[in-house]
Amino acid sequence: MARSTFHVVMYPWFAIGHITPFLHLANKLAKRGNKVSFFCPTRAESKLKHLNCHPTLISFVPVVVPHVEGLPHGAETTGDISVALGSLLMNAMDLTQTHIELALRHLKPDIVFFDIIHWMPALASRLGIKSIHYSVVNSAYFGYVFAPARKYSTDLLQPPPGFPPSTIKIYAHELQDFTVFTAKKKGERVSLQDRILIGMSGCDAITFRTCRELEGLYCDYIGNQFRKPVLLLGPAVPVPPTTVLEDRWAKWLSGFKAGSVVYCAFGSECTLKKEQFQQVILGLELTGLPFFAALKPPFGTETVEEALPEGFEERVEGRGVVHGGWVQQQLILGHSSVGCFVTHCGYGSLSEALVNECQLVLLPHGGDQILNARMMSGDLKVGVEVEKGEEGLFTKESVCKAVKSVMDQDSEIGTELRGNHANWRDFLLSKGFEASYFDGFIHKLEDMLGTDQREQ
Numbered sequence: 001m002a003r004s005t006f007h008v009v010m011y012p013w014f015a016i017g018h019i020t021p022f023l024h025l026a027n028k029l030a031k032r033g034n035k036v037s038f039f040c041p042t043r044a045e046s047k048l049k050h051l052n053c054h055p056t057l058i059s060f061v062p063v064v065v066p067h068v069e070g071l072p073h074g075a076e077t078t079g080d081i082s083v084a085l086g087s088l089l090m091n092a093m094d095l096t097q098t099h100i101e102l103a104l105r106h107l108k109p110d111i112v113f114f115d116i117i118h119w120m121p122a123l124a125s126r127l128g129i130k131s132i133h134y135s136v137v138n139s140a141y142f143g144y145v146f147a148p149a150r151k152y153s154t155d156l157l158q159p160p161p162g163f164p165p166s167t168i169k170i171y172a173h174e175l176q177d178f179t180v181f182t183a184k185k186k187g188e189r190v191s192l193q194d195r196i197l198i199g200m201s202g203c204d205a206i207t208f209r210t211c212r213e214l215e216g217l218y219c220d221y222i223g224n225q226f227r228k229p230v231l232l233l234g235p236a237v238p239v240p241p242t243t244v245l246e247d248r249w250a251k252w253l254s255g256f257k258a259g260s261v262v263y264c265a266f267g268s269e270c271t272l273k274k275e276q277f278q279q280v281i282l283g284l285e286l287t288g289l290p291f292f293a294a295l296k297p298p299f300g301t302e303t304v305e306e307a308l309p310e311g312f313e314e315r316v317e318g319r320g321v322v323h324g325g326w327v328q329q330q331l332i333l334g335h336s337s338v339g340c341f342v343t344h345c346g347y348g349s350l351s352e353a354l355v356n357e358c359q360l361v362l363l364p365h366g367g368d369q370i371l372n373a374r375m376m377s378g379d380l381k382v383g384v385e386v387e388k389g390e391e392g393l394f395t396k397e398s399v400c401k402a403v404k405s406v407m408d409q410d411s412e413i414g415t416e417l418r419g420n421h422a423n424w425r426d427f428l429l430s431k432g433f434e435a436s437y438f439d440g441f442i443h444k445l446e447d448m449l450g451t452d453q454r455e456q
Helices: 016-031 042-051 083-094 097-107 120-126 139-146 148-152 172-182 192-202 212-226 247-253 274-287 312-316 329-333 347-354 368-379 396-407 412-428 433-449
Strands: 007-011 035-041 058-063 111-114 130-135 205-208 230-232 261-265 291-294 320-323 338-343 359-362 383-385
Touching: 007 016, 007 097, 016 035, 016 042, 016 058, 016 130, 016 347, 035 042, 035 097, 042 058, 058 097, 083 192, 097 120, 111 120, 111 433, 120 130, 120 192, 130 192, 139 148, 139 192, 139 212, 139 368, 148 192, 148 212, 205 212, 205 433, 212 230, 230 433, 247 291, 261 274, 261 329, 274 291, 274 312, 274 320, 274 396, 291 329, 329 338, 329 347, 338 347, 338 396, 347 368, 347 412, 359 368, 359 396, 359 412, 368 383, 383 396, 383 412, 396 412, 412 433
Parallel strands: 007 035, 007 111, 035 058, 111 130, 130 205, 205 230, 261 291, 261 338, 291 320, 338 359, 359 383
Antiparallel strands: none
16 A cells, blocks of 8 residues: 655744754655645745755745835845844744735645744644644753743743753853743734744644654653644754765864864854954863864954964964864764864754764853753763853853863763763664654654545
8 A cells, every 4th residue: 555645834934043954854754755845935945955855845935025124125034134133034924924824725735834933823723734833942942941831930040830850950141042032022023932832832733853762851841731742753863974075174184183183163153252252262272182163253353364362373273273164064073083072052063963973062152052052961961061150151261171071081071971972872873763753753644634545
């Protein structure tokens, strides 16, 4: 009997950090023969085409982003605006509702996946379509910040009532990173917290890209809080790269012994203030180890070179590189010379790190990265977090201390973390593990749809 297939629509928040995971899920669904209609901003399609592995099954549906007062003309994604204008872009997405309804009536999908768009479940329900909230951040963060119980416990320094016992906590200097999601901003029609609560309360199911072994307690908490089934996609194990490392970096890394190089990178969207940028690279210098820092130019500068401390280049010549452009991170992490990864704790970077052998130094910069770091250092015990002062600032000494604690061969902490990391890496890469989770996810979608193995 032919396997059942279905038609899926995806409408993610217009940020590349959200669109990309949705497209990864689209590829996995299409690989199994399912049709996907992917709503995205008009100009963003050209940036996404190369990630579409199944163009015969995945179709991009362009969405014209309406202009709202205060939003730059032509702005389509968060990459076109400052963080402060994010709420206006959400307002603009709200104005697409009529267009989206017409498109859904025409496409007649079985399921729609969404995240920020709080009105999607009600719209989908009217049209007889199942709706699934797909979170691109970890379940601990969602449970801590957005659980309905949080409405009755506004002290963000404390977990919401019923939150699982864990090592997760936040500090006073981190409060602003969380209150930004719970407080309604000027000009904002609906607060982000209410968007999440309305959307997750109205949808048919909630999905996370994780496994029970990593985040089961938090997923159960969210399921109980929202009284919804929580479907797990399995761990976000990166697809092995098919390219080779750029020759100049391959040659440079090969000049050092195995496991000796410290690689530092904070993702495509994290920009540091100049002083903190300098503390990072001076901390790497202090370790005495070879290092490769791939960082964006700090605020107020055009290039990383103009932000380097006086005399820095001369002191680290031959053993230290600070690069301001894009690099092939996955290939660098897999290079035999790299022994440590200083990361901002973005979900994608941590996924790549867990399946490689480098030690982890955690330096989160805000939002879900903070709880990602607490999970890695506390729950899983696979990394060390850089210490910060009461104002949330780190020093070159604290960066150096964290790196040395995991890289020194005689370090008790490093030995423990290395063993834990190896166990998790072997577990996540075990044959058939990821596929079995996705099989289970597909079966639950079929059950939700009540399909009877509809034949193609």
